[in-house]
Amino acid sequence: MARQIRSLIELTSKQTAEFLASLGDRSNDKARVKTIKDAMKAKYNVIL
């Protein structure tokens, strides 16, 4: 990560195709779902 924030992730044609293809890849979905469920269970003391 550079100091400057790259908020626009600009994809080339090839990268766009790879990104769109990755959307359909569900091979690691158990880990993803577990991560989200674990996160939603966590209770943090937050001061805003």
Added chain:
Amino acid sequence: MAPKLDEKGIIIERLRQEHVWLLSAFDCGSESENSFLRQDALANQQAHLSETYLLMEKSAKKALSYLTLTFGSFKLAGDRKLSGTKVKKKPFRIFANNMPCLLVAKLATDKSEVGRGAATHLLKFAIQKAKEIDSIMALRFLALDAYAGKADFYQKKGFKIAYKPRKTDKTVTLYLELFI
């Protein structure tokens, strides 16, 4: 190494002016992340451009790790040919060129605190924030650029590499789809 951090033993505080004295002691080993926290994070927050959170132990006023969130977007190439891509569902049809995401712009841990789980807690917190946003305005992705050596950490948590990085890229773009 100090023991793993427990949810009950930590506090997450939104960055405020009162924290500035803490920041000079923070050292994650990367000058860009250190400089961002010390010089840019509060100014960006005051300008409503990003939000930064510090993770601290309740027992000590020390920033162990920090997280900066902002909105981002995947900008798709306009000349893409969608036919032939192995995508089961194509929600991107409604977006001409951009797919919004919540961006983990910064996530760094003081090098003396690495291995205690601080970054994992802040990542969980980021997911909670992303789900909150998703519940009111629809958000599909939490995304970030990780140093190449750190990509495994995210992939084990279900993040996907957005596209194959070039040899010259120092970072890898990863994303987590937020729906269950």
